[in-house]
Amino acid sequence: MINKLEELRAKALSELDSIKDPKSLEAWRISYLGRKSELTQMLRGLASLPVEERRAAGAAANQLKSFLEQSLSQREEAIKEAEIARAIEKGKLDVTLPGYPTTLGRLHPTIQILRQMCDIFVAMGFEVVEGPEVEWDYYNFEALNIPQDHPARDMWATMWMDYRNEKGERNMLLRTHTSPMQIRVMENRQPPVRVIVPGKVYRYEATDATHEAMFYQVEGFAVDKNITMADLKGTLFEFARRLFGKERKARFRCDYFPFVEPGVDMAIDCFVCKGAGCSLCSNSGWIEILGAGMIHPEVLRRVNYDPDIYTGFAFGMGVERMSMLKYGIDDIRLFYSNDLRFLKQF
Ligand code: PHE
Numbered sequence: 200m201i202n203k204l205e206e207l208r209a210k211a212l213s214e215l216d217s218i219k220d221p222k223s224l225e226a227w228r229i230s231y232l233g234r235k236s237e238l239t240q241m242l243r244g245l246a247s248l249p250v251e252e253r254r255a256a257g258a259a260a261n262q263l264k265s266f267l268e269q270s271l272s273q274r275e276e277a278i279k280e281a282e283i284a285r286a287i288e289k290g291k292l293d294v295t296l297p298g299y300p301t302t303l304g305r306l307h308p309t310i311q312i313l314r315q316m317c318d319i320f321v322a323m324g325f326e327v328v329e330g331p332e333v334e335w336d337y338y339n340f341e342a343l344n345i346p347q348d349h350p351a352r353d354m355w356a357t358m359w360m361d362y363r364n365e366k367g368e369r370n371m372l373l374r375t376h377t378s379p380m381q382i383r384v385m386e387n388r389q390p391p392v393r394v395i396v397p398g399k400v401y402r403y404e405a406t407d408a409t410h411e412a413m414f415y416q417v418e419g420f421a422v423d424k425n426i427t428m429a430d431l432k433g434t435l436f437e438f439a440r441r442l443f444g445k446e447r448k449a450r451f452r453c454d455y456f457p458f459v460e461p462g463v464d465m466a467i468d469c470f471v472c473k474g475a476g477c478s479l480c481s482n483s484g485w486i487e488i489l490g491a492g493m494i495h496p497e498v499l500r501r502v503n504y505d506p507d508i509y510t511g512f513a514f515g516m517g518v519e520r521m522s523m524l525k526y527g528i529d530d531i532r533l534f535y536s537n538d539l540r541f542l543k544q545f
Pocket of ligand 1: 375376377378456459462490491492513514515516
Protein backbone atom coordinates (compact mmCIF):
# COMPACT_ATOMS: atom_id res chain seq x y z
CA MET A 200 0.00 0.00 0.00
CA ILE A 201 2.89 2.36 0.82
CA ASN A 202 4.23 1.88 -2.71
CA LYS A 203 0.87 2.66 -4.15
CA LEU A 204 0.72 5.88 -2.15
CA GLU A 205 4.12 6.90 -3.51
CA GLU A 206 2.96 6.28 -7.07
CA LEU A 207 -0.14 8.31 -6.40
CA ARG A 208 1.88 11.21 -5.01
CA ALA A 209 4.17 11.34 -8.06
CA LYS A 210 1.30 11.16 -10.52
CA ALA A 211 -0.77 13.79 -8.73
CA LEU A 212 2.13 16.22 -8.48
CA SER A 213 3.17 15.97 -12.11
CA GLU A 214 -0.42 16.58 -13.23
CA LEU A 215 -0.81 19.50 -10.85
CA ASP A 216 2.30 21.19 -12.23
CA SER A 217 0.79 21.57 -15.66
CA ILE A 218 -2.55 23.02 -14.49
CA LYS A 219 -3.08 26.67 -15.38
CA ASP A 220 -6.79 27.38 -14.89
CA PRO A 221 -9.29 27.00 -12.00
CA LYS A 222 -11.52 24.58 -13.90
CA SER A 223 -8.83 21.95 -14.42
CA LEU A 224 -7.73 22.55 -10.85
CA GLU A 225 -11.19 21.59 -9.60
CA ALA A 226 -11.13 18.48 -11.81
CA TRP A 227 -7.77 17.58 -10.30
CA ARG A 228 -9.17 18.05 -6.78
CA ILE A 229 -12.08 15.75 -7.52
CA SER A 230 -9.92 13.05 -8.99
CA TYR A 231 -7.27 13.03 -6.23
CA LEU A 232 -9.06 14.27 -3.12
CA GLY A 233 -12.73 13.79 -3.97
CA ARG A 234 -15.07 11.27 -2.39
CA LYS A 235 -14.48 8.70 -5.12
CA SER A 236 -10.72 9.25 -5.42
CA GLU A 237 -8.30 6.41 -4.96
CA LEU A 238 -6.89 8.02 -1.82
CA THR A 239 -10.27 8.36 -0.16
CA GLN A 240 -11.08 4.75 -0.99
CA MET A 241 -7.78 3.70 0.55
CA LEU A 242 -8.47 5.68 3.72
CA ARG A 243 -11.86 4.00 3.97
CA GLY A 244 -10.32 0.59 3.43
CA LEU A 245 -7.83 1.01 6.31
CA ALA A 246 -10.20 -0.62 8.77
CA SER A 247 -9.99 -3.92 6.94
CA LEU A 248 -6.18 -4.10 7.08
CA PRO A 249 -4.45 -6.25 9.73
CA VAL A 250 -3.58 -4.21 12.81
CA GLU A 251 0.21 -4.24 12.23
CA GLU A 252 -0.15 -2.77 8.78
CA ARG A 253 -2.97 -0.39 9.63
CA ARG A 254 -0.95 2.03 11.68
CA ALA A 255 1.86 2.72 9.17
CA ALA A 256 -0.49 2.75 6.21
CA GLY A 257 -2.92 5.07 7.97
CA ALA A 258 -0.18 7.55 8.85
CA ALA A 259 1.20 7.53 5.30
CA ALA A 260 -2.22 7.93 3.71
CA ASN A 261 -3.18 10.81 5.96
CA GLN A 262 0.16 12.46 5.38
CA LEU A 263 -0.36 12.23 1.62
CA LYS A 264 -3.84 13.66 2.01
CA SER A 265 -2.64 16.79 3.80
CA PHE A 266 0.31 17.11 1.43
CA LEU A 267 -2.03 17.08 -1.58
CA GLU A 268 -4.37 19.58 0.09
CA GLN A 269 -1.47 21.92 0.72
CA SER A 270 -0.19 21.60 -2.83
CA LEU A 271 -3.70 22.34 -4.09
CA SER A 272 -4.00 25.60 -2.19
CA GLN A 273 -0.51 26.68 -3.24
CA ARG A 274 -1.41 26.05 -6.84
CA GLU A 275 -4.68 27.93 -6.40
CA GLU A 276 -2.78 30.99 -5.10
CA ALA A 277 -0.30 30.82 -7.95
CA ILE A 278 -3.07 30.65 -10.56
CA LYS A 279 -4.84 33.63 -9.00
CA GLU A 280 -1.67 35.68 -8.94
CA ALA A 281 -0.91 34.84 -12.55
CA GLU A 282 -4.43 35.90 -13.52
CA ILE A 283 -4.05 39.28 -11.79
CA ALA A 284 -0.66 39.82 -13.38
CA ARG A 285 -2.16 39.14 -16.80
CA ALA A 286 -5.05 41.54 -16.15
CA ILE A 287 -2.68 44.32 -15.11
CA GLU A 288 -0.56 43.72 -18.17
CA LYS A 289 -3.52 43.99 -20.48
CA GLY A 290 -4.64 47.17 -18.71
CA LYS A 291 -7.91 45.54 -17.57
CA LEU A 292 -7.21 46.11 -13.91
CA ASP A 293 -6.28 49.53 -12.57
CA VAL A 294 -4.82 48.97 -9.11
CA THR A 295 -4.45 52.72 -8.55
CA LEU A 296 -8.24 53.19 -8.53
CA PRO A 297 -9.41 54.04 -4.95
CA GLY A 298 -11.43 51.24 -3.31
CA TYR A 299 -14.86 51.49 -1.73
CA PRO A 300 -14.65 52.98 1.77
CA THR A 301 -15.90 50.64 4.51
CA THR A 302 -17.83 52.15 7.38
CA LEU A 303 -16.00 51.53 10.63
CA GLY A 304 -17.90 50.93 13.83
CA ARG A 305 -16.68 52.22 17.16
CA LEU A 306 -17.22 51.72 20.86
CA HIS A 307 -20.09 53.52 22.53
CA PRO A 308 -18.89 56.56 24.55
CA THR A 309 -20.07 54.92 27.79
CA ILE A 310 -17.99 51.83 27.10
CA GLN A 311 -14.97 53.95 26.16
CA ILE A 312 -15.04 55.83 29.44
CA LEU A 313 -15.86 52.64 31.37
CA ARG A 314 -12.70 51.04 29.99
CA GLN A 315 -10.62 54.09 30.91
CA MET A 316 -12.01 53.94 34.45
CA CYS A 317 -11.30 50.22 34.76
CA ASP A 318 -7.74 50.70 33.44
CA ILE A 319 -7.05 53.30 36.12
CA PHE A 320 -8.21 51.01 38.92
CA VAL A 321 -6.51 47.94 37.48
CA ALA A 322 -3.24 49.91 37.45
CA MET A 323 -3.80 50.50 41.18
CA GLY A 324 -4.17 46.76 41.82
CA PHE A 325 -7.95 46.28 41.65
CA GLU A 326 -9.47 43.22 40.00
CA VAL A 327 -12.53 43.52 37.71
CA VAL A 328 -15.57 41.37 38.64
CA GLU A 329 -19.06 41.40 37.15
CA GLY A 330 -22.39 40.41 38.67
CA PRO A 331 -26.08 39.79 37.89
CA GLU A 332 -28.39 42.63 36.83
CA VAL A 333 -31.42 40.77 38.19
CA GLU A 334 -30.83 40.63 41.93
CA TRP A 335 -32.43 39.42 45.15
CA ASP A 336 -33.79 41.92 47.64
CA TYR A 337 -31.29 40.42 50.11
CA TYR A 338 -28.20 41.54 48.18
CA ASN A 339 -29.54 44.83 46.85
CA PHE A 340 -30.95 46.01 50.20
CA GLU A 341 -31.13 43.68 53.20
CA ALA A 342 -27.45 42.71 53.44
CA LEU A 343 -26.50 46.36 52.91
CA ASN A 344 -28.30 47.43 56.11
CA ILE A 345 -31.48 48.49 54.32
CA PRO A 346 -34.25 46.33 55.84
CA GLN A 347 -37.82 46.12 54.55
CA ASP A 348 -39.77 49.30 55.27
CA HIS A 349 -36.63 51.26 56.09
CA PRO A 350 -36.99 54.83 54.76
CA ALA A 351 -33.55 54.55 53.13
CA ARG A 352 -35.19 52.36 50.46
CA ASP A 353 -36.64 55.58 49.06
CA MET A 354 -33.11 56.53 47.92
CA TRP A 355 -33.43 53.90 45.18
CA ALA A 356 -36.62 53.92 43.10
CA THR A 357 -36.82 50.22 42.33
CA MET A 358 -38.09 48.12 39.44
CA TRP A 359 -39.44 44.86 40.89
CA MET A 360 -39.73 41.62 38.97
CA ASP A 361 -43.13 40.01 38.71
CA TYR A 362 -42.11 37.18 41.01
CA ARG A 363 -43.02 36.22 44.56
CA ASN A 364 -41.32 33.91 47.03
CA GLU A 365 -43.11 31.21 49.03
CA LYS A 366 -44.18 33.85 51.57
CA GLY A 367 -45.82 35.83 48.79
CA GLU A 368 -43.26 38.67 48.93
CA ARG A 369 -41.77 40.33 45.87
CA ASN A 370 -38.07 39.76 46.44
CA MET A 371 -36.52 39.90 42.97
CA LEU A 372 -35.55 43.18 41.30
CA LEU A 373 -33.38 44.91 38.74
CA ARG A 374 -30.38 45.99 40.80
CA THR A 375 -30.55 49.69 41.65
CA HIS A 376 -26.80 49.94 42.24
CA THR A 377 -23.68 47.78 41.96
CA SER A 378 -23.24 47.60 45.76
CA PRO A 379 -24.86 44.12 46.03
CA MET A 380 -21.61 42.81 44.54
CA GLN A 381 -19.79 43.90 47.71
CA ILE A 382 -21.74 41.17 49.49
CA ARG A 383 -21.48 38.55 46.76
CA VAL A 384 -17.70 38.95 46.49
CA MET A 385 -17.05 39.03 50.25
CA GLU A 386 -19.26 35.98 50.81
CA ASN A 387 -16.94 34.00 48.56
CA ARG A 388 -13.51 35.30 49.49
CA GLN A 389 -11.36 36.06 52.47
CA PRO A 390 -9.54 39.39 52.82
CA PRO A 391 -7.49 40.99 51.40
CA VAL A 392 -9.93 41.86 48.59
CA ARG A 393 -9.56 44.70 46.10
CA VAL A 394 -12.30 44.61 43.50
CA ILE A 395 -14.13 46.90 41.10
CA VAL A 396 -17.49 46.05 39.57
CA PRO A 397 -18.57 47.76 36.36
CA GLY A 398 -22.14 47.17 35.20
CA LYS A 399 -25.66 48.30 34.37
CA VAL A 400 -28.11 49.39 37.05
CA TYR A 401 -31.81 50.31 36.85
CA ARG A 402 -34.08 52.87 38.49
CA TYR A 403 -37.83 53.35 38.28
CA GLU A 404 -37.46 56.91 37.17
CA ALA A 405 -38.96 59.39 34.73
CA THR A 406 -36.09 60.37 32.45
CA ASP A 407 -34.80 63.92 32.25
CA ALA A 408 -31.47 65.61 31.48
CA THR A 409 -29.76 63.99 34.47
CA HIS A 410 -31.79 60.78 34.98
CA GLU A 411 -32.10 57.59 32.95
CA ALA A 412 -33.95 54.39 33.87
CA MET A 413 -30.80 52.42 32.96
CA PHE A 414 -27.24 53.57 33.44
CA TYR A 415 -23.80 52.25 34.34
CA GLN A 416 -21.98 52.29 37.64
CA VAL A 417 -18.55 51.28 38.81
CA GLU A 418 -18.43 49.94 42.34
CA GLY A 419 -15.11 49.59 44.11
CA PHE A 420 -14.08 48.23 47.49
CA ALA A 421 -11.05 47.07 49.42
CA VAL A 422 -10.95 45.09 52.66
CA ASP A 423 -7.83 44.22 54.64
CA LYS A 424 -6.17 44.86 57.99
CA ASN A 425 -5.49 48.56 58.67
CA ILE A 426 -7.45 50.04 55.77
CA THR A 427 -8.40 53.61 56.70
CA MET A 428 -10.30 56.58 55.37
CA ALA A 429 -6.92 57.92 54.18
CA ASP A 430 -6.65 54.96 51.77
CA LEU A 431 -10.12 55.74 50.42
CA LYS A 432 -9.24 59.38 49.94
CA GLY A 433 -5.86 58.65 48.34
CA THR A 434 -7.38 56.11 45.93
CA LEU A 435 -10.26 58.33 44.82
CA PHE A 436 -8.29 61.57 44.55
CA GLU A 437 -5.70 59.80 42.42
CA PHE A 438 -8.50 58.35 40.29
CA ALA A 439 -10.00 61.83 39.72
CA ARG A 440 -6.64 63.27 38.75
CA ARG A 441 -5.94 60.46 36.29
CA LEU A 442 -9.37 60.72 34.65
CA PHE A 443 -9.93 64.48 34.73
CA GLY A 444 -6.42 65.94 34.81
CA LYS A 445 -3.59 66.54 37.26
CA GLU A 446 -4.74 70.00 38.36
CA ARG A 447 -8.13 68.67 39.55
CA LYS A 448 -9.06 69.47 43.16
CA ALA A 449 -11.26 67.02 45.06
CA ARG A 450 -13.43 67.37 48.14
CA PHE A 451 -15.04 64.96 50.62
CA ARG A 452 -18.24 65.89 52.44
CA CYS A 453 -20.34 63.89 54.87
CA ASP A 454 -23.16 61.93 53.27
CA TYR A 455 -25.41 59.06 54.30
CA PHE A 456 -25.49 55.55 52.85
CA PRO A 457 -26.74 52.80 55.20
CA PHE A 458 -23.89 50.41 54.33
CA VAL A 459 -20.98 52.73 55.13
CA GLU A 460 -19.92 54.56 58.27
CA PRO A 461 -18.75 57.26 57.93
CA GLY A 462 -20.20 58.00 54.49
CA VAL A 463 -19.12 60.74 52.11
CA ASP A 464 -19.80 62.24 48.76
CA MET A 465 -16.87 63.31 46.68
CA ALA A 466 -16.82 66.33 44.41
CA ILE A 467 -14.25 67.78 42.04
CA ASP A 468 -13.79 71.48 41.34
CA CYS A 469 -15.84 72.63 38.36
CA PHE A 470 -13.66 72.76 35.26
CA VAL A 471 -15.88 75.23 33.49
CA CYS A 472 -15.59 78.04 36.07
CA LYS A 473 -12.55 76.68 37.96
CA GLY A 474 -14.47 76.91 41.21
CA ALA A 475 -15.88 80.41 40.79
CA GLY A 476 -19.47 79.21 40.28
CA CYS A 477 -21.42 78.73 37.04
CA SER A 478 -24.55 77.03 35.71
CA LEU A 479 -22.88 73.61 35.33
CA CYS A 480 -22.03 73.44 39.05
CA SER A 481 -25.17 75.36 40.15
CA ASN A 482 -22.93 78.16 41.39
CA SER A 483 -21.21 76.04 44.01
CA GLY A 484 -17.87 75.62 42.25
CA TRP A 485 -18.03 71.85 42.89
CA ILE A 486 -19.47 68.88 41.00
CA GLU A 487 -20.43 65.72 42.90
CA ILE A 488 -19.13 62.58 41.26
CA LEU A 489 -19.60 59.65 43.64
CA GLY A 490 -20.66 58.20 46.98
CA ALA A 491 -18.24 56.37 49.25
CA GLY A 492 -17.33 55.48 52.82
CA MET A 493 -15.90 52.93 55.21
CA ILE A 494 -17.78 49.62 55.00
CA HIS A 495 -20.20 49.35 57.93
CA PRO A 496 -19.08 46.82 60.60
CA GLU A 497 -22.54 45.25 60.45
CA VAL A 498 -22.03 44.54 56.72
CA LEU A 499 -18.65 42.94 57.42
CA ARG A 500 -20.14 40.81 60.19
CA ARG A 501 -22.88 39.61 57.85
CA VAL A 502 -20.30 38.07 55.50
CA ASN A 503 -18.35 36.60 58.43
CA TYR A 504 -15.49 39.08 58.36
CA ASP A 505 -14.42 40.11 61.87
CA PRO A 506 -14.75 43.93 62.02
CA ASP A 507 -12.28 44.02 64.92
CA ILE A 508 -9.61 42.64 62.59
CA TYR A 509 -10.62 43.92 59.17
CA THR A 510 -11.72 47.29 57.84
CA GLY A 511 -12.56 48.36 54.33
CA PHE A 512 -13.71 51.17 52.09
CA ALA A 513 -16.28 51.21 49.30
CA PHE A 514 -17.32 53.65 46.61
CA GLY A 515 -19.83 53.78 43.76
CA MET A 516 -19.89 56.12 40.79
CA GLY A 517 -22.02 56.75 37.73
CA VAL A 518 -20.23 56.17 34.45
CA GLU A 519 -22.34 58.42 32.19
CA ARG A 520 -21.81 61.15 34.77
CA MET A 521 -18.05 60.90 34.30
CA SER A 522 -18.44 61.01 30.54
CA MET A 523 -20.75 64.05 30.75
CA LEU A 524 -18.20 65.85 32.89
CA LYS A 525 -15.23 64.88 30.81
CA TYR A 526 -16.75 65.79 27.45
CA GLY A 527 -19.17 68.52 28.50
CA ILE A 528 -22.36 66.58 27.56
CA ASP A 529 -25.41 68.26 29.07
CA ASP A 530 -28.14 65.61 28.66
CA ILE A 531 -27.81 61.97 29.77
CA ARG A 532 -30.60 60.91 27.38
CA LEU A 533 -28.24 61.48 24.44
CA PHE A 534 -26.31 58.34 25.35
CA TYR A 535 -29.15 55.91 24.63
CA SER A 536 -31.25 57.67 21.99
CA ASN A 537 -29.24 56.11 19.13
CA ASP A 538 -28.56 59.37 17.31
CA LEU A 539 -25.51 58.76 15.13
CA ARG A 540 -24.76 62.49 14.96
CA PHE A 541 -24.08 62.31 18.69
CA LEU A 542 -22.36 58.92 18.79
CA LYS A 543 -20.01 59.66 15.90
CA GLN A 544 -18.32 62.42 17.88
CA PHE A 545 -16.57 59.92 20.15
N1 PHE B 1 -24.49 52.41 45.85
C1 PHE B 1 -24.55 53.82 46.11
C2 PHE B 1 -25.53 54.45 45.12
O1 PHE B 1 -25.81 53.91 44.10
C3 PHE B 1 -23.19 54.49 46.02
C4 PHE B 1 -22.21 54.03 47.07
C5 PHE B 1 -21.42 52.90 46.84
C6 PHE B 1 -22.08 54.70 48.27
C7 PHE B 1 -20.52 52.49 47.82
C8 PHE B 1 -21.19 54.29 49.23
C9 PHE B 1 -20.40 53.18 48.99
O2 PHE B 1 -26.07 55.50 45.36
